Amino acid sequence: MSLKDVNLPDIGEGVTEGELVQWLVKIGDTVEADQPVAEVMTDKATVEVPTPFAGTVKEFKASEGDVIPIETAMLVLDTRGAGASATPAAAPKAEAPTPAPAASAPQAAAAPQQAATASASADYYPPVADSKVLATPGTRRLAREMKVDINELSGTGLAGRVTREDVMGAFSGGTGAVSAGTPTMSLPPRMAYQGPAGAAEERVSMRGIRKKIAENMQMAKRIVPHFTLMEEANVTQLYKMRGEAKAYGEKHGVKVTYLPFVIKAMIATLREYPMFNASIDDEAQEVVYKKYFNIGFAADTPQGLLVPVIKNADQKTILELSAEITDLATRAREGKLKLDEMKGATITVTNIGSVGGTYATPIINHPEVAILGMYKIEDKPVMMNGKFRAQKVMNYTITADHRLIDGAVAANFMRAFVNRIQSPSNLMLDMM
Amino acid sequence: MSMYDVCVIGSGPGGYVAAIRSAQLGLKTAIIEREDLGGVCLNVGCIPSKAMITAAHFLHRMQHDGPTMGITASKIDFDMKQLKTWKQSVCDKMSGGVNQLLKGNSVDIIMGEAQWKSKTEIIVKTKDGSKSVAAKNFIVATGSRPIEIPGFQADEKDVVTSTGALDFEEVPKKMVVIGGGYIGLEIGSYMQGLGSEVHVLEAADGLLKGMADPDCVQVVARKLKKKGVQVHLGAFAKSWKKSGKQLEVTAEIKGKKEAIAADKILLTVGRKPNSDEMDFKKVGVQVDEKGFVKINAQCRTSIPNIYAIGDVAGQPMLAHKASHEGVLAAEVIAGKNRVYDAKTVPAVIFVDPEIASAGWTEEECKANGYADLKVGKFPFGANGRAVSMMETDGFVKIIANASNNVVLGVHIVGPEASNLISEAALAIEMGATLEDLALTIHPHPTLGETMMEAAEATLGHAIHIIQKPLRKPANGASANA
Numbered sequence: 001m002s003l004k005d006v007n008l009p010d011i012g013e014g015v016t017e018g019e020l021v022q023w024l025v026k027i028g029d030t031v032e033a034d035q036p037v038a039e040v041m042t043d044k045a046t047v048e049v050p051t052p053f054a055g056t057v058k059e060f061k062a063s064e065g066d067v068i069p070i071e072t073a074m075l076v077l078d079t080r081g082a083g084a085s086a087t088p089a090a091a092p093k094a095e096a097p098t099p100a101p102a103a104s105a106p107q108a109a110a111a112p113q114q115a116a117t118a119s120a121s122a123d124y125y126p127p128v129a130d131s132k133v134l135a136t137p138g139t140r141r142l143a144r145e146m147k148v149d150i151n152e153l154s155g156t157g158l159a160g161r162v163t164r165e166d167v168m169g170a171f172s173g174g175t176g177a178v179s180a181g182t183p184t185m186s187l188p189p190r191m192a193y194q195g196p197a198g199a200a201e202e203r204v205s206m207r208g209i210r211k212k213i214a215e216n217m218q219m220a221k222r223i224v225p226h227f228t229l230m231e232e233a234n235v236t237q238l239y240k241m242r243g244e245a246k247a248y249g250e251k252h253g254v255k256v257t258y259l260p261f262v263i264k265a266m267i268a269t270l271r272e273y274p275m276f277n278a279s280i281d282d283e284a285q286e287v288v289y290k291k292y293f294n295i296g297f298a299a300d301t302p303q304g305l306l307v308p309v310i311k312n313a314d315q316k317t318i319l320e321l322s323a324e325i326t327d328l329a330t331r332a333r334e335g336k337l338k339l340d341e342m343k344g345a346t347i348t349v350t351n352i353g354s355v356g357g358t359y360a361t362p363i364i365n366h367p368e369v370a371i372l373g374m375y376k377i378e379d380k381p382v383m384m385n386g387k388f389r390a391q392k393v394m395n396y397t398i399t400a401d402h403r404l405i406d407g408a409v410a411a412n413f414m415r416a417f418v419n420r421i422q423s424p425s426n427l428m429l430d431m432m
Numbered sequence: 433m434s435m436y437d438v439c440v441i442g443s444g445p446g447g448y449v450a451a452i453r454s455a456q457l458g459l460k461t462a463i464i465e466r467e468d469l470g471g472v473c474l475n476v477g478c479i480p481s482k483a484m485i486t487a488a489h490f491l492h493r494m495q496h497d498g499p500t501m502g503i504t505a506s507k508i509d510f511d512m513k514q515l516k517t518w519k520q521s522v523c524d525k526m527s528g529g530v531n532q533l534l535k536g537n538s539v540d541i542i543m544g545e546a547q548w549k550s551k552t553e554i555i556v557k558t559k560d561g562s563k564s565v566a567a568k569n570f571i572v573a574t575g576s577r578p579i580e581i582p583g584f585q586a587d588e589k590d591v592v593t594s595t596g597a598l599d600f601e602e603v604p605k606k607m608v609v610i611g612g613g614y615i616g617l618e619i620g621s622y623m624q625g626l627g628s629e630v631h632v633l634e635a636a637d638g639l640l641k642g643m644a645d646p647d648c649v650q651v652v653a654r655k656l657k658k659k660g661v662q663v664h665l666g667a668f669a670k671s672w673k674k675s676g677k678q679l680e681v682t683a684e685i686k687g688k689k690e691a692i693a694a695d696k697i698l699l700t701v702g703r704k705p706n707s708d709e710m711d712f713k714k715v716g717v718q719v720d721e722k723g724f725v726k727i728n729a730q731c732r733t734s735i736p737n738i739y740a741i742g743d744v745a746g747q748p749m750l751a752h753k754a755s756h757e758g759v760l761a762a763e764v765i766a767g768k769n770r771v772y773d774a775k776t777v778p779a780v781i782f783v784d785p786e787i788a789s790a791g792w793t794e795e796e797c798k799a800n801g802y803a804d805l806k807v808g809k810f811p812f813g814a815n816g817r818a819v820s821m822m823e824t825d826g827f828v829k830i831i832a833n834a835s836n837n838v839v840l841g842v843h844i845v846g847p848e849a850s851n852l853i854s855e856a857a858l859a860i861e862m863g864a865t866l867e868d869l870a871l872t873i874h875p876h877p878t879l880g881e882t883m884m885e886a887a888e889a890t891l892g893h894a895i896h897i898i899q900k901p902l903r904k905p906a907n908g909a910s911a912n913a
Binding site for chain 1: 458728729730732736767768769770771772773774775800801836837838861862863865
C-alpha cells in the first residue's frame with residue numbers, strides 16, 4: 001500500500017486557511033493528477049483544489065465546513081497502481097460526501113496527523129465558563145445562547161460578578177462589562193429558529209460564499225454607520241454616447257456597458273473628494289487615504305454576490321475597462337475567479353439597475369467607506385426651458401460611512417458626480 | 433424497523449431522566465434496561481439504603497433518646513423481615529413511578545441487555561430472543577458496579593456487596609466491612625444501629641479519604657467510636673475462610689496479622705464503570721484507562737451521535753450528577769446549545785451525623801489558586817432547633833475567598849446536613865458572598881439558621897457564639913460597660 005496525503009496547497013497570497021465547502025470525490029474514487037477533489041473557500045473565492053498526483057481516495061481528513069490550514073492533509077490517496085489507465089472519476093457535486101469518521105470527534109485533535117481540522121470547540125461555542133467566573137447559572141446559559149464568551153468579560157457586579165446586563169451589553173457591543181482580553185468584537189447572537197412542528201420547511205446549511213457574505217455584511221453593518229443619499233441624473237447625452245460606443249466596441253469584439261462611464265466619472269469625482277477613496281484604521285484611529293483606484297463591482301452569481309476588482313481603473317480606457325468587466329463577470333459566474341481578483345478594492349459600484357428597482361440602500365464593502373449605486377435608465381418627462389421633454393433619466397445613490405463622511409460632503413460629491421454623468425463631454429476634460 | 437431519535441441505554445437516575453427530557457423535547461425515544469427500572473439508585477443503592485438508615489435511626493432514638501424525653505416503651509421489638517418488606521415497598525413504589533413517568537411521556541421501554549451492532553443500531557437480548565433497535569443518537573447510561581479485591585469474590589451470601597447487604601433476611605451478629613468509604617460507613621453504621629457488631633477495615637490512614645472535609649470526618653469518627661463501631665485504619669483484608677456457619681477474615685492491620693470473626697463480609701472498596709460489557713471498541717467509542725467513557729463538555733463521546741452520562745462517564749459517581757448530565761445530553765441532541773458548566777456537584781454521606789458538602793475544601797481552594805481564605809464554623813450545639821431535636825453533634829463550616837468574600841466551599845456535618853446543603857450549592861452557583869448568606873433572613877427556629885450564623889462567623893461576628901478577639905468599642909464606650 002502506498003498512501004500519500006493530499007495537502008491543501010497555498011491558494012493565494014496571504015491565505016493561511018480555507019473552509020472545506022464540499023468534496024468533489026468519494027471514498028473509493030479513482031482520481032487523476034490535477035483532477036479537482038474539493039471545493040475550498042478562502043476569504044471570498046471558492047476554488048477547486050486539484051490533487052497533484054493520481055490514486056484512489058482512501059480517507060478524508062476533514063469534513064465539510066472544517067477550516068483547514070494550508071499545507072495540511074485534506075485526504076489520503078492510495079497511489080498504488082494509479083496511472084494513465086486509471087479511469088477518471090466523475091465528480092458528483094451533488095452527492096453527499098462521506099465524512100471522515102473521527103473528524104468531528106473531540107478526541108480527534110489529539111491524533112497528531114489529524115492536524116487542526118477538528119477540536120472540541122468545533123462542537124460548541126462559546127467555551128465552557130472557567131470555574132473562576134462569577135455568574136449565576138442562568139446568566140451563564142444566557143451568555144451561551146447569545147454566543148458571548150463569558151470568560152472574556154470582566155463583570156460589573158459585586159465581587160466581579162458577570163451580570164445579565166454585562167452579557168447583554170457585550171452582545172450588543174454597548175456599555176457594561178468590558179472585554180478582558182483583546183478588544184475583539186463580540187459575535188452577534190446566533191438565535192435558533194424553530195418552525196411550527198410538521199411545517200413544510202427545508203434546511204440547507206449556510207456554507208461557502210453564502211456564509212462569507214453573511215459574515216461580511218453583518219460585520220459591515222455593525223461597524224459602519226451607513227447613510228445613503230439619492231439623486232436623479234439626466235443621462236440623455238450619456239445614453240447617446242454609449243449607443244455609439246457600443247457599436248464601436250462591437251467591431252472590436254468588446255461589449256461596452258454604462259459601468260465603465262460611471263467608473264470614469266466616479267474616479268474623477270474621487271480625486272476631488274479623496275475621503276471617499278479611503279479606509280479607517282480603527283485600531284490606530286487614523287484615516288488612510290488611497291492614492292490608487294481599484295474599483296470593485298458587484299456581480300450576481302449563482303453562488304451569491306461576488307465583488308471582482310478592476311485594479312488601477314484610472315489607468316485604463318473605456319474599452320479596456322469594458323473588456324475587463326466582461327471577463328471578470330463571466331469568470332465570477334463560473335466560479336473561476338482567483339482570490340487576488342477579489343481583493344483590494346478602494347470603492348465599490350453596485351449596478352442593481354440592470355435587474356430592477358428605482359433606489360436601494362447598499363451595504364458598504366468594509367473596510368471601504370463608500371459604495372455607489374446605479375439604477376435603471378427610464379424615459380421621464382423633464383422640464384426644460386418651460387417645456388416637458390422626454391429625457392433619459394438614471395438614479396444614483398452614494399452610501400457612505402458617516403464616521404468619516406458627513407451628509408453635506410456626500411451631497412457635494414453626488415452633485416459633482418452627476419454633473420460629470422450629465423455632461424459626458426466634460427468628462428473628457430478630466431481624462432488623463 | 434422504526435428509527436428512534438434517541439435510544440437511552442440504562443434506566444438509572446441518569447438514563448430515565450435523559451429519556452424523559454428527550455421525549456419532552458419531541459424526540460422519539462426508547463430506553464433499554466437489563467434489570468429494574470431506576471437502576472442501582474432506586475433498587476439497590478440510594479433509596480433502599482436511606483430506608484434502612486431511617487429505620488435504624490428511628491430505633492436508636494426510641495432506645496436512647498426516648499427515655500430522656502419521657503418516652504419509654506416496655507419492649508421494643510425489631511423484625512428485620514418486616515423492615516425488608518417495607519424497604520422493598522419503597523423501592524417498588526419508586527421504580528413503578530419511573531415506569532409511569534416513562535410511559536406517560538411515550539418513551540418505549542425495552543427490557544434486555546444491549547450490545548452494539550453499529551453506530552446507529554443496537555441488539556437487545558430480551559427474555560424472548562433478541563431485538564434490533566435503531567436510533568440516530570444513543571445515550572449510554574450504563575452506570576457502575578462494585579469492585580472486588582483479590583481473595584474476596586462477592587457471592588452475595590457470605591461475601592456481599594452493597595446489593596446483598598441491602599437484602600439481608602436477618603441482622604448478622606458480626607459484620608466485617610472492607611472499605612471505609614461512604615457506602616461501607618453508611619451500611620456499617622445502620623447495621624450497627626440494628627444490632628450488628630461491626631468492624632470496618634480501611635487501608636488508608638483515615639475514613640472517607642478524599643470524600644469529605646477532614647474536620648467533618650472527625651465528628652463522624654468520634655460518633656462511630658462512641659456507638660461501638662470498631663474502625664481499623666491501615667488495615668488490609670487478605671483472605672477469609674468459612675468453618676461451619678462462621679466466617680473469619682484475616683487482615684493485616686498496621687503490619688500485624690489479625691483474625692476477625694464474622695457472619696457476613698461486606699465488600700465496599702469502590703465502584704467501577706460499566707463500560708466493558710458493550711464492546712465500545714466496535715463502534716469506536718473511546719474509553720480511558722480507568723474504564724470511563726471519554727466525553728466532552730456536551731457529554732458527547734468520540735463518536736458524535738453517541739453520548740455518555742453518569743457513572744460510566746466519569747467521577748463523581750453520584751446520581752444527581754447523572755441526572756444533570758441526562759438533561760444536558762437530551763437538550764444537546766435536541767439542538768440546544770448546552771455544556772456542562774456546573775460549579776459544584778454537592779455530595780452527601782448518610783452516616784451519623786450526616787456529612788454534606790458543596791464546593792471546595794480548604795486544600796482544594798489552595799490547589800485552585802485561592803491562597804487567602806476566610807474560614808468560619810458554627811456548631812449545631814448553639815442552634816435552638818438542633819438542641820430541641822437532641823441532635824447537637826456537628827457544625828457548618830464555610831470557606832470564602834478573603835479578598836471578596838465569595839463563598840468557595842461549605843461543609844456540613846450534623847443533623848439534616850443532606851437537606852441543608854442545597855442552599856450552599858445555590859450560593860456557590862450564584863457566586864454569593866458571605867454577606868449574601870448572612871443578610872438573608874433565615875426562619876427561626878430551624879437548622880437552616882446555622883448557615884446564616886456560619887456566614888456571620890466567617891465574617892467574624894456570629895451572634896450565638898463568642899468570637900474573639902472582640903472589636904474595639906466604638907465612641908470610646910467601655911467594653912465592660
